Amino acid sequence: MLCRPNWNRHCERSEAIHATSRVSGLRRRCAPRNDAPCHLALTEAIDDHKPMDSERYNARVAEPKWQRIWEEREIFRTRNNDPREKYYVLEMFPYPSGRIHMGHVRNYTMGDVIARYKRARGFNVLHPMGWDAFGMPAENAAWHNKTHPADWTYANIASMRSQLKAMGLSLDWSREIATCDPAYYKHQQRMFLDFLDAGLVVRKKSKVNWDPLDHTVLANEQVIDGRGWRSGALVEQRELTQWFFKITAFAEDLLASLDELPRWPEKVRLMQANWIGRSEGLALRFELDRAKGVKTSEIEVYTTRADTLFGAKFLAVAADHPLAAEIAKNDPGLAGFIAECHHVGTSEAAIETAEKKGYDTGLKARHPFDPDWQLPVYVANFVLMDYGTGAIFGCPAHDQRDLDFVNTYGLGNTPVVCPPGEDPRTFRIAAIAYEGDGVLINSRFLDGLTTQAAREEVARRLEAKSLGNRPQARREVHYRLRDWGISRQRYWGCPIPVIHCAACGVVPVPAADLPVELPRDMSFDEPGNPLDRHPSWKHVACPSCGAPARRETDTMDTFVDSSWYFARFTDPWNDVAATTPAWIEKWLPVDQYIGGIEHAILHLLYARFFTRAMQATGHIGVLKEPFAGLFTQGMVVHETYRSKAGEWFFPADVRIEMGSDGRRAFHIDSGEEAAIGPIEKMSKSKKNTVDPDDIISSYGADTARWFVLSDSPPERDVIWTEEGVQGAAKFVQRLWRLVGELASLAAPAGTPPPTNPSQAAMEIRRVVHMSLIKFEEDIERLRFNRAVAQVHELANKLSVAIGAIESETIGQDIHAAFREAADFLVLMTAPMMPHLAEECWAALGHTGLAAGTAWPAADRELVVEDTIALPVQVNGRKRADLVVARDAGNAAIEAAALALEPVRRALHGKPVKKIIIVPQRIVNVVA
C-alpha cells in the first residue's frame, strides 16, 4: 500500500485547504506540500507502471504517469496515410494570452471526448492544436513591459502548452502550428498574392476610427464613448486607403450554402444570414430639375418598396453623397450641415438618440410616373452612403424613419397601402408608419393591387421606360455584407507582401522573396505603427523597375490567420505550399468544430470565405464548406464576491458558510463578510475566476474535465461551484472504489460474457448494455451532461448489484457478467476521465491501454425484455403499472388493466367508454 489510511486522511485535509486557498496564479499563501508520504508515493508510482494499490486514487501521481506513457507510445499521432475512415475534430485554437482559462478547459475537454470516442470506434482521428499567435495584446505587453512581442508570445505558448498537456488531451502535437511563425505566414502571404491575382483582393478608400494622439487606427471595440481606449482622445473618422478581401463576391453563395449545413446550430446560420442581409429591390433613377448650377441631372435610389412610390414626399441623399458635395461647394449652409453629420458618433447610443435631420438643397426631382410632380431633395443624416446607392425616396406613411423626418419638416404624408381590415376612406397615418402588406390606395394605376403585385407592376413599367438612353429602373439584389478590410497599422501581424513604387504602383513581392518577415529590432515606446517608424525595413528597391520604393507597412487582420489554419493542420510540414491537395481532399471538411458563440459571425464567415477563395486560386479542390459540423459551447460562469468598500475578491480567497439565512461569504484573510453577487462570465476585472492550474494540481485534470461536462447542457453556461468540483472529485474516488470491488468479483480479463446466464447475471448484462446504448446516443449528439448522468446511473446500479449478490453463492456466470460490467464501465468513462480510466483498466488486469482499446459492442437484443411494465392511466392520469408479456394482445391488456384495483377505484363504477392502448408505451382507460 502506497497510501495508508491515516496518510489519506492527512492528504484529504491538506487537499481541502489547498483547494480553498488557491489564487489565480497571483499568490499562493499555502506552502507547497512537501510532506514525505506524498513525495514517496509520487516517485514510486512514476517508476512503476503497475496500478496503484490503494483505497484512494491519487490523480497527482497517476495523471503525469499516463500522460508520459501516451506520449512515449505516440498513440495520438495521426498518420495521413492511415487507411481507416477519417474523423477530423477541431476546437477553436487559443490566443496565447499566457494562461489557459476555464473556457479553454471546457472547450478542449468536449473536443477531446469526441476525439477519444471516435478513435475507440475505429476512426482515424485528426485532433490537432495550434496558436492564434498574432495580435494586439503582444504589442500592448511590449509597450508596458518592454518585452518583445515574439518573446512574450513564445513564452506564453510554452506555458500554455504545458497546461494543455496537463489536461491529458489526446492531441497530435506533431502538427502544432503558430500563426506568427514565418513558416506559417509565408503561405498566407502567398495566398494573399494569389487572391490579388484572382481579383479577390482590392485596394480602396475606407473610413476608419483614427486616434489622433496615438496615431493609430482603432477597431470599433477599442472606441469607448467616442474616445480611444488607451489615449482617451476623441476619435476621428478618417479615410485611408486599405486592403480588402472581396468577400462580397461570394455573398450569394455564402448565404445559399447555409442551407447545406444541417449540423450547424440554427441560430448561427440565422445570424450569418442576417449579417449577409440579402434584399431584393429596384434601383430607380429620378430626373433632377437643374438649378443652382448643379451639373448632376439625376439621382439613383434603391428601394425594396417600389409599391409605395405614389406615397413619396421627398428624396434624400447621404451626407457623403457626391451630389451633396457638389452642392455644398456653393452652399456654405449645406457644407456646415455635412460637417455636423460627420461629428455625430457612430456608437449605438448616438444613433438611438440622434434626431432625423435634413438640409433642403432646393433641388427638385421629378416623379417617374408624373413629370409635373416635384419632390424636394434633402441631404439627410439618417441616409447611409454605404448601403444601396446612398440615396432614398421617402415614403413617410410606410416607413417610420421617413415619417419621423417629415413630421419635423412638415412635409405631410399620404397613405398608399391600406392594411387588411381597414377602411381605405378613413385610413390615416399619424405618428406610427404602417410597414406591413395590404392593398394599394391613392396610387392611380396601382389602386386595388396587393403590395406584392404593385412592386411587380412598378418594376415592369419602369424597366420599360427609359431615362437618358437607359431603362429608368432595374431590379437589383443588395447585401448588407461589406468587403473585409484587413489592413492594420500594427507590428505584430502578418506583413502584407506588396511594395509601393512611385513609377510602377503597387508591386507584389516576388514569390522567391517570401516570406516578408517582420524585423526583429523594434522599439515600442512610441504610439502608432512601429513598422512605419523602423529605420530601414520599409525601404526597398522596386522588384519591377529597381527604383527606390516603399514596403507596405500595414499587417493583416488576425482574423486572416485563423481563416485557414484548419486546412494547414492537414499537412503542416509542406514547406513549398500552403496545402497538399491529397491531404486536403482526405481530411476536409472538419467533421466537428467546437468553439464559442462569439465567433458565430466573423471568424466562421471569414473561414467560409477563405475556403471559396482558396478553391478559386487552386489551394483547395472541390470543397466549399470548411466545417461540416459546428458546436457552440456555453461559457463558464461564477458568482462574484465584493467587499463593502467595493473591492472584488477571488473565489479562492473567500470562505462560504451555510447559515440559517442561506449562504454567506467571508474573506479568508480579513474575515470581512463579502456580498455574494450575481453569477457572471469569469473575468479578471471582477476576479470571479478559477485557475485551471490550481484545480488540476489540487483535484486532478479528470475531476476538472468531469465537472465541466456535468450538469449543464454543453451549449449553455455552466456555473462553476466549489461544491460541484468536490462532487466530481468524490465521484472519481467512488468510481475507483467501485472498480476495485468489481475487480474482486470479476472473472479474469479476457473472459467472454456468460453464454447461459442466470436471471441475476442476465440482469447485470442488461443494465450494462442499456447504459452503453444510451451513453453512445448521448455522446453522438454531444449531450455530455446526459452521458455523465448515464455513467452515474450505471455506477449506482452496479453498486446495488454488488450489494445484492454478496450474500449468495456466486456462479461463473456472475463473475463473467461483472467482468463485462467493469470493462464497459471503465471504457465508457475513458473519453471523459482518461487517466482514471487507464488506472482502472490496469487494475482490472488488462495489459494494454484503455486509450488503445476498441469501443465495447452493445448488444441490442439483450436489452429487450420478455415482460414490460405498462403505465395505466384513467382519463389521462396514471393510476397503476401493469406488468404484461411484451407480446401480449390488446384484449389481454384491456382485461388485465381493468382488473387492477387502483384502476377500479379511480373509475368510481363509471362505465368505460374506450381504452386506448399504445403498444409498448401506455394504456389509457377513458370513462
Added chain:
RNA sequence: GCGGGCGUGGCGGAACUGGUAGACGCGCUGGACUCAAAAUCCAGUUCUGGCGACAGAGUGUCGGUUCGACUCCGACCGCCCGCACCA
C-alpha cells in the same frame, strides 16, 4: 425597432417524433460507522392534507386542440442573445 431563444423542485438540469413530469448531480433532513470530526454507506427530499395506505394540486399566466400537453396552437407576462437609421 427587427430577428431568434428560453421560462420545470431549494439549485443545475432530465423527459426520444404528444404517452409514467422531476432521470442524474448539488444541497438539505434523518440514520449507521466513529471518543469525535472528515470520508464512506443507507433512507428520505415537488407542494398541500394525512401517523399511514392514500388523496388533491402541479412544468411563467390565461385560453384552445387531444383519450392524453413541459411538448402542439392563440394571447399575455418575464428573462436572455444577436443585429440595428440597411431604404
